[in-house]
Amino acid sequence: MTSPGRPLKTGPNGRPVRPFVMPASFAGKLYVWHLLLMRRAVQLGVLLLFVGTVRWGWELAGRPVLTGNLSSSELFGLVPLADPFATLQIMMTGHLPLQELLLGAAIILVFYALLGGRTWCSWVCPINMVTDLSAWLRRRLNISDVFHLSRNIRYTVLALALVLSVLTGVAAFEWISPISMLHRELIYAIGLGWTAVLGIFLFDLFILRNGWCGHLCPLGAFYALLGRLAQVRVGFDTPSCTHCGECARLCPEPQVLNLKEAAAAGMIASGECSNCGRCISVCPEDTLQFRLRYLIDTPNPSETTEPRQRRAA
């Protein structure tokens, strides 16, 4: 595995540290990319359902497939869905929405509470494709940050969005959200919303790595808080990990890959993890795998020094 000239490093489990090697075969590459491709398929698929229903009148059994947009929508003309953060902001303005919206927000809230909070960010949010492109280019061009910003600032932005909704009487984030702007204009009519998206792209590319999604976005912060209840998590199989660090190199939220905490919990427990699965794809030891939280047997930290039998892939 390691080239003969290189000194052999070993991980804390005594195994040699192997780097991630992109397979040469197309099938092997496809396997590495399968989560990425699935994410793109879901992101574009959700967008397509909206566009198809609004612009081309897609129906199933005589019912419109998905009307509205990610702020609030209706599935098959029956099931209301709503952005719980937008709903919360509207309630902060002092307006009590109809039950339909509250029900829709509750459905989405439960859905992402089970599926992992920021799973929304990596699997549905249209801005993700933009910021992923920034991050990819940034790695290629090796651009350094202009300044440092705490990743916790997003929680301040979240609090501000709620406070400003009370003070100004409008849903503060919804009125400036580049996410909604992009999504709306893709579905309904193209306007100048793309300039906000370009701003995010440039900010992420040249100014701050993961600047928008990882530092500022209050919607991501909202889902990060919800993600603490998440059932779908990236499981962490402590004995197989060699601390090679491949996962943290690609992770858009590398602070969640605290291996000590991961070993103690048996998973990546932080709500800031967006279940994007990049770490899973590049982990050379298959230490990281999607797991259901209640199925994860939390190992006692004192026992984890003993290498466990590696799970079958």
Place this chain on the structure above:
Amino acid sequence: MDKPAITRRDFFTRVGQGAALAATGGLIWSYLLRQQAQATPYAIRPPGALAEADFNASCIKCGQCVDACPYDTLKLATADAGIPIGTPYFIPRETPCYMCEDIPCVPVCPTGALDQALDDIDNSRMGLAVIDIENCLSWQGLRCEICFRECPLQGRAISIEHHPRRISKHAMFVPLVHSDACTGCGICEKACPTEKAAIRVLQADLVQGEIGDHYRLGWTIDSPITQDFKAATDAAASSAPATGLDYLNEGAP
């Protein structure tokens, strides 16, 4: 690992920095919101829209009203529309509201920004038509009256007044808009044949004046002051008019 000790001074500095960051960010943010909200008087909203402040507070910008509109009248404001981003509106000169009887745009609204109690489209108040009498063809003396003929509430929202003029010019037939019936659908604005519409729909607040309570229109109210007039008119009405004198032909054969 222990964190490096924080002095009291450091602590207060950091609290101050955090508060300043939140405050400056919040001020810029609220400025953006205020800027957008200022444009709201220029938006003609879907039927049943709550009063502007309430509408702004409650609309979630989902576009379900836009999807429901069979005439593609409604649009969601793009970032450059000059109207609060993402809110529904329409431009009557392009496509007016055709006042569907079942009002499909209202029941799909999930937040109640469109009043679910609206069950008669005639009761909607999207705006108020106003006439530029300097450019209205009818006010020039032509027989246009297209707005009146197109008006879905013909005779109630727009009526034709007949203004007689001096001899050699025929009477003018001019349209008048009545705010108690006009829904602001904009069909008149769409139909107006002038280069730029001489009848336009605007939010009623922008164009409607208010008389004020201190003006007493004596002939419309019954009060201790006006009762005399009323009695006199009653008396005049009850007594039969005097018969005219037919003296011109007096003594004729």
